Amino acid sequence: MLLFIVRRLGAGALLLFLIATATFLLLNLTGQDPARQIVGQAASAAQAAAKRQELGLDRPVLVRYGEWISRIGQGDLGTSWFNNQPVTALLAQAVPVTLSVVLGAMLVTSVLGALLGVLAAVRGGAVDKVLQVLSSLIQAIPSFLVSLVLVLVLAVQLGVLPATGYVSFTNSPSGWLSSIVLPVVSLALGAIASVAMQIRGSMLDVLQYDYVRTLRSRGLPTRSVLFRHALRNASPPAVTTLALMFIIMISGAVVVEKVFNIPGVGTQANIAAGQGDLPVVLGVVLLTVTMVVIVNLLLDLAQGWLNPKVRVA
Incomplete structure (x- = not known):
């Protein structure tokens, strides 16, 4: 049973990594400019460029992806671009x-x-x-x-x-x-x-x-x-x-x-998606996938408890 749990957790971790990677790349290749949305349409091009540099959006996507993955490994989901609060704190409340x-x-x-x-x-x-x-x-x-x-x-x-x-x-x-x-x-x-x-x-x-x-x-x-x-x-x-x-x-x-x-989390996802707040959106995706992995693991354990044939297999 322990080996089964370890295998399922490994598969879940791989799934989490793949979905996180795909989500990050898709959100960063949409062609939208979050910096312009943050500073507003009335701001000058210099102000938008400064905000883009502050958020790190002027660097290549793969560089930003590597930094984001390394922070995820340390338990840091980043900071919201709109209210400057840690994403982990926002999700912990929701x-x-x-x-x-x-x-x-x-x-x-x-x-x-x-x-x-x-x-x-x-x-x-x-x-x-x-x-x-x-x-x-x-x-x-x-x-x-x-x-x-x-x-x-x-x-x-x-x-x-x-x-x-x-x-x-x-x-x-x-x-x-x-x-x-x-x-x-x-x-x-x-x-x-x-x-x-x-x-x-x-x-x-x-x-x-x-x-x-x-x-x-x-x-x-x-x-x-x-x-x-x-x-x-x-x-x-x-x-x-x-x-x-x-x-x-x-x-x-x-x-x-x-x-x-x-x-709740749904409200945070709605607001973040409407604003283009990528760190919050990515945090919600990671949280949701983690929940799905945990539920599937609990489902397998429950099936084994209810059905001895599944437990033997």
């Missing part, structure tokens, strides 16, 4: 905000997706058909539209939740919870439908196995048979879906955070 929303959405997705999937597989009939129809409808609705509807109904009309803004957990646990409810629901709705349908299909297969009939014949409670034995064997495909949903939620956070005015 990551807890995004993770609180994404992990909250993952928790809601896991619990409700499993319960609805098991319910549809066991009950069947009208319950199963209703779940399938609702899942198809929910997955067809864009997350930004769900966000706007939630804001209009729950925040504007009913006033039960704040429409925008974020409160940190350290300042007010209750305020933090109320500020992330709508973003969590916006991200989780489509994922719940996907996971529920995955669980439903797997449970329908597992419930036909001989060991399930044996457990029932021995008088085990239905709840124990379903959630302790059958659900574990039906969960590997759903775990894979959950990992994919996490990655999708990280990208979906860009839209959701903008709608709800949440100062």
Whole structure:
């Protein structure tokens, strides 16, 4: 298992290096002039040239790339070109905000997706058909539209939740919870439908196995048979879906955070991309790829724990 983890970490490090290299080169070969955007269109050519020299943009791309990679190896992501703050500090402030929303959405997705999937597989009939129809409808609705509807109904009309803004957990646990409810629901709705349908299909297969009939014949409670034995064997495909949903939620956070005015990684990425703040954009890319690598590693470990055949392989 240790060798497996080391191999996966090595592959993840290589992936991170390749994506970082490709992103750096693509962003620096677009032909745009960040120095002109920083000093403004009214500035003189001399002022733009001075800013370009200050940022090091007058040097060859490969030279800048080598310096950037060497700083990355030391844990230095550079400094924002627009507010002169370290990129690591900006991301350190934004990551807890995004993770609180994404992990909250993952928790809601896991619990409700499993319960609805098991319910549809066991009950069947009208319950199963209703779940399938609702899942198809929910997955067809864009997350930004769900966000706007939630804001209009729950925040504007009913006033039960704040429409925008974020409160940190350290300042007010209750305020933090109320500020992330709508973003969590916006991200989780489509994922719940996907996971529920995955669980439903797997449970329908597992419930036909001989060991399930044996457990029932021995008088085990239905709840124990379903959630302790059958659900574990039906969960590997759903775990894979959950990992994919996490990655999708990280990208979906860009839209959701903008709608709800949440100062997370998505908001930082939006602002940096609009300004042409390359150090921040590169920092967000590196952070996102690192998250994907970690999630894929955790997925493999979870699959090995749930499925002994995978563990042996």
